[in-house]
Structures are given as C-alpha cells and as structure tokens.
Amino acid sequence: MKIFTGAQIRELDKYTIEHEPVKSIDLMERAAKSITHAITETWSNGMPVIVFAGPGNNGGDALAVSRMLAEQKYDVSVYLFNINGNLSEDCKTNKQRLIECRAVRKFDEVVNEFDPPKLEKNMLVIDGLFGSGLNKPLAGGFASLVKYINQSAATVVSIDVPSGLMTEDNTYNVRANIIKADLTLTLQNIKLSFLFAENQQFIGKLRMLDIRLSKEGMEQMTSHYRILEENDLRPRLLHRDCFAHKGDMGHALIVAGSYGMAGAAVLATKACLRSGVGKVTVCTPRRNNDILQMSVPEAIMHVDKEETFFSESVETADYDALGIGPGLGMQEGAAIAFISQVRRAQIPVVVDADGLNILASHRAWLQQLPKGIIMTPHPREFERLSGNRFNDSYERLSNARDMAEHLQAYIILKGHNSALCMPDGNIVFNSTGNAGMATAGSGDVLTGIITGLLARGYRQADACMLGMYLHGLAGDLAAKEIGMESMVAGDIIRYLPKAFRRLED
Numbered sequence: 001m002k003i004f005t006g007a008q009i010r011e012l013d014k015y016t017i018e019h020e021p022v023k024s025i026d027l028m029e030r031a032a033k034s035i036t037h038a039i040t041e042t043w044s045n046g047m048p049v050i051v052f053a054g055p056g057n058n059g060g061d062a063l064a065v066s067r068m069l070a071e072q073k074y075d076v077s078v079y080l081f082n083i084n085g086n087l088s089e090d091c092k093t094n095k096q097r098l099i100e101c102r103a104v105r106k107f108d109e110v111v112n113e114f115d116p117p118k119l120e121k122n123m124l125v126i127d128g129l130f131g132s133g134l135n136k137p138l139a140g141g142f143a144s145l146v147k148y149i150n151q152s153a154a155t156v157v158s159i160d161v162p163s164g165l166m167t168e169d170n171t172y173n174v175r176a177n178i179i180k181a182d183l184t185l186t187l188q189n190i191k192l193s194f195l196f197a198e199n200q201q202f203i204g205k206l207r208m209l210d211i212r213l214s215k216e217g218m219e220q221m222t223s224h225y226r227i228l229e230e231n232d233l234r235p236r237l238l239h240r241d242c243f244a245h246k247g248d249m250g251h252a253l254i255v256a257g258s259y260g261m262a263g264a265a266v267l268a269t270k271a272c273l274r275s276g277v278g279k280v281t282v283c284t285p286r287r288n289n290d291i292l293q294m295s296v297p298e299a300i301m302h303v304d305k306e307e308t309f310f311s312e313s314v315e316t317a318d319y320d321a322l323g324i325g326p327g328l329g330m331q332e333g334a335a336i337a338f339i340s341q342v343r344r345a346q347i348p349v350v351v352d353a354d355g356l357n358i359l360a361s362h363r364a365w366l367q368q369l370p371k372g373i374i375m376t377p378h379p380r381e382f383e384r385l386s387g388n389r390f391n392d393s394y395e396r397l398s399n400a401r402d403m404a405e406h407l408q409a410y411i412i413l414k415g416h417n418s419a420l421c422m423p424d425g426n427i428v429f430n431s432t433g434n435a436g437m438a439t440a441g442s443g444d445v446l447t448g449i450i451t452g453l454l455a456r457g458y459r460q461a462d463a464c465m466l467g468m469y470l471h472g473l474a475g476d477l478a479a480k481e482i483g484m485e486s487m488v489a490g491d492i493i494r495y496l497p498k499a500f501r502r503l504e505d
C-alpha cells in the first residue's frame with residue numbers, strides 16, 4: 001500500500017472529483033457517511049456528542065457527521081471555529097445543511113469569544129478541527145482548546161488526523177498542542193506520521209475508512225513510501241524444485257560471536273539455517289567452538305585462531321552471502337578483521353550489531369563499504385552510525401534515507417514498523433511484528449534470516465523485505481500462542497517455519 005503526503009492526498013481528491021466524476025461536496029458526504037457509520041457502530045445514541053469543527057474540509061466533514069448523527073437521534077452540540085471569516089466552500093455548504101436539518105441540540109459558530117462546554121467522562125468528543133491541511137503547529141486559542149480536550153476525561157474521536165499532528169514531519173511541532181485521540185478514523189490511506197512510535201499517543205486506535213478515492217489515480221501517483229503487504233511478497237517467493245540439492249540452495253557465512261557472546265552467533269546461525277538456505281558456515285573464536293557445535297549441529301564450523309575474538313577474515317569464494325556483526329565485540333583486532341572481511345567479500349553482505357558499532361567508531365570506513373551492503377541498525381545504533389542525535393523518528397528516517405542513497409546501501413531502521421531505506425530513495429515499512437520482539441537477540445535472528453535469504457538467491461531488496469516481514473510474522477505467530485511478555489528471540493526462530501508456510505499457502 002502506498003503512503004501519500006498531504007499534498008498528494010489533495011491531488012488525489014481532485015483527480016477523483018474530475019475522473020469519477022463526483023462533486024467535491026458528494027465526496028465529503030461519502031466520507032462523512034463512513035465516519036458516522038464507524039461511530040454509530042461503536043457508541044450508542046445515549047452518549048452525548050460534542051463536535052469541534054475547523055474552517056477547512058476537516059471541519060466540513062465534522063459538520064456533515066454532526067448532521068448524520070443528529071438525524072439518528074444522537075444528542076449533538078457543535079462548535080464551528082470561524083475565526084477569520086473564511087470557511088472552505090464545502091464547510092460552508094455543510095454549515096447550511098446542518099442549520100437546515102434542525103436536529104442538533106446546539107450549534108455555535110465561534111467568531112471571537114469562546115466559552116468551552118463542560119467535557120465529561122461519558123461524552124464523545126469529535127475532533128474535526130484540522131486534518132491533512134494543517135500547515136503549521138497549532139497556537140493561541142486552538143492550542144488552548146486542544147489542551148482543554150486532552151485534559152478532559154471524555155472519549156475523543158479524531159476525523160482523519162488528530163488535530164495538530166502533521167501528516168509527515170512533526171520534528172518542530174509542539175506536542176502539547178496535538179489532540180490525543182482514543183480513536184482516529186483516517187480517510188483512505190494511512191499517513192506517514194502515523195507510523196512513528198512517538199505519535200502513537202496521539203492516534204490511539206487507528207481505523208482506515210475506504211472512501212473510494214480513484215484507484216486509477218492512486219496507481220498512477222508515485223510515492224516514495226510504501227507499507228509491505230503479504231500480496232507484495234508472495235510473487236517474489238523462490239520455489240524449490242524437486243531435484244534440489246543442498247549445493248543448489250546456497251551457502252551462507254555467518255561471522256559472529258566473541259568470548260561471552262556465543263549466543264548471538266547461535267541465534268544468527270539457527271535463524272539462517274531456518275531460512276531455506278542449503279548450508280551455513282559460522283566463523284567464531286576458538287572458545288565458542290563447543291557451544292556452537294552443540295547448539296547448532298547443522299552448521300559447519302570455521303574456527304578463528306584467536307580464543308576470544310574474531311581476528312582473521314575468511315576467503316568468501318565458496319559462499320553466497322555474508323552476515324557479520326552479532327556479538328562480534330569491539331576490540332581493535334576484531335574491528336580490523338571486520339573491515340577486511342567486508343572489503344574482501346565479493347558476495348552480498350549484511351552488517352548488524354557490533355559490526356555497526358565498529359563502523360560508528362571508524363566512520364571513515366563507511367566510504368569503503370561495497371555498494372548494495374545491507375545494514376540493520378536499531379535507532380541508537382543508527383544515531384551512532386550517522387554521528388547525529390535526532391529529535392524524532394521523521395528526522396532519523398530522513399537521515400537514513402539520505403545515507404542509503406549516498407552509500408548506495410540498504411538500511412533497515414529497526415523498531416515499531418521497521419523501515420527499509422533503499423539506494424533509490426524509496427522507503428518500505430514493515431507491517432508485521434509486535435512489542436514482544438523487543439528482546440535480546442531478536443536482531444541477531446533478523447541478520448540470520450536476511451543472510452540466509454541472500455544465500456538462497458534473493459536479491460538484496462527482496463531479501464530485506466521478505467526478511468523483515470517473516471521475522472515480524474514469526475514474532476506475531478509466536479505472540480498468538482505464547483503471548484508477548486515472556487517471548488525470547490529463540491521463539492521467533494521456532495515460529496519461522498510457520499511464517500514461511502503462511503506466506504507460501
């Protein structure tokens with residue numbers, strides 16, 4: 001599914017109006033009907049409704065919803081904010097329709113003075129102040145109103161966007177002046193800012209309402225942002241022919257572990273083996289040999305000459321992909337072996353964990369990375385890697401997109417909705433995964449999966465998309481059966497086969 005910016009949504013709106021064709025006011029009526037339906041489905045008409053409508057089309061939606069609710073015998077009071085005497089055309093029409101229907105208990109057009117109504121626990125507030133047309137942070141009277149609503153115990157439903165929240169960039173927004181909704185009913189498509197963890201407090205529960213904007217228009221419009229869906233991945237799956245031999249299924253090399261960190265190597269290797277690859281060799285310091293041999297008997301060992309850290313890069317001619325970094329440690333010897341390994345690899349490479357930390361402390365090496373390299377940092381690892389501190393997820397994501405373009409790399413920013421930044425500037429968000437996966441070793445598992453997929457023959461972009469999707473899906477399947485609270489990284493590996501099956505079926 002594509003994600004459109006506020007400006008693109010306005011264009012799509014126009015395209016739909018011209019091509020369907022449908023009058024703009026009728027499109028608003030359509031949107032209002034589905035918003036009303038979502039509300040009446042959830043709350044009965046015993047609940048008093050207070051509507052706050054702004055001067056644009058978000059306010060127009062709110063006025064139309066007020067009329068529809070009042071006609072269904074809801075007790076509705078409406079406040080329309082027309083401070084500048086400048087309502088949008090459709091907002092004006094809906095104001096007139098609302099007055100004519102005479103069904104609302106109270107209609108107050110606020111031009112100057114505003115005496116806010118009492119908001120109580122059993123009330124439903126409909127926030128139709130601003131939507132995708134917001135062009136600066138809320139201030140003055142609107143900011144006070146937002147704070148007043150947020151402090152109340154009433155249930156809040158936002159139309160399209162919680163008022164005050166920008167659809168993309170909120171880096172310099174004033175967070176105290178954004179509505180904290182219990183439910184956001186967003187029109188047609190999810191907005192970029194809804195994908196960021198720090199904005200979840202504003203959105204509450206999210207529902208997307210299909211208002212039938214032109215499908216053709218959406219297909220034609222290019223977008224740099226996309227959310228991964230199962231249907232995007234199914235056609236990309238490689239199938240196994242019945243004469244397959246382990247030698248045809250790829251050979252992955254995992255370079256991981258230092259003394260005390262054998263577990264990271266175990267997890268990455270096990271996950272790699274579970275990702276369809278024919279063979280996995282793990283290169284680890286001598287002291288980890290017995291642990292690896294016993295915990296992952298399917299893997300081939302390549303034991304480093306050092307007891308406690310990785311010290312010597314491996315010839316990669318016999319391998320199809322390299323995953324390097326989990327539990328590698330940060331000794332200077334390991335750092336030098338790491339960069340030598342990455343530089344001499346003539347195969348696709350995934351770098352994670354200490355591999356990223358090594359790069360962060362030798363930032364000049366970033367320029368020596370091979371094109372097409374895959375890096376999988378979590379937010380703090382990315383901060384260290386980029387040498388920046390970020391105010392929010394949008395700033396971090398923009399920086400990761402720039403770095404991916406500059407280095408011609410694939411960067412997976414891990415987290416709630418992991419984001420894959422590609423060398424062409426496009427970004428794909430993952431749609432699977434859950435909070436139970438925020439546990440030690442979960443990243444090592446992802447590294448193993450992507451390395452396995454690369455060795456199996458997937459191109460970088462496909463391996464990244466499929467890898468993050470399967471990783472999240474395995475976590476979701478695990479959470480369904482064993483819950484999130486006590487989930488560990490090994491559980492993600494245990495559910496990988498079911499995740500593969502789910503995609504293949």
Ligand SMILES: NC(=O)C1=CN([C@@H]2O[C@H](COP(=O)(O)OP(=O)(O)OC[C@H]3O[C@@H](n4cnc5c(N)ncnc54)[C@H](O)[C@@H]3O)[C@@H](O)[C@H]2O)[C@@H](O)CC1
Pocket residue numbers: 009010012013027028031054055056057058059060061086088129130131132133134135136137138139142159160161187188211213
């Ligand atoms: N394509 C769609 O998705 C559809 C969208 N509709 C609605 O239309 C909305 C967008 O409407 P608009 O483009 O009119 O935009 P909004 O209604 O979000 O706001 C625009 C108005 O707010 C003012 N404004 C912007 N920032 C402000 C600020 N910081 N302080 C004070 N005033 C500010 C503008 O000057 C303008 O008057 C959507 O959010 C949605 O609710 C629906 O009506 C139907 C179809």
Ligand SMILES: [K+]
Pocket residue numbers: 058127128129130131158159160161162163
């Ligand atoms: K709103």
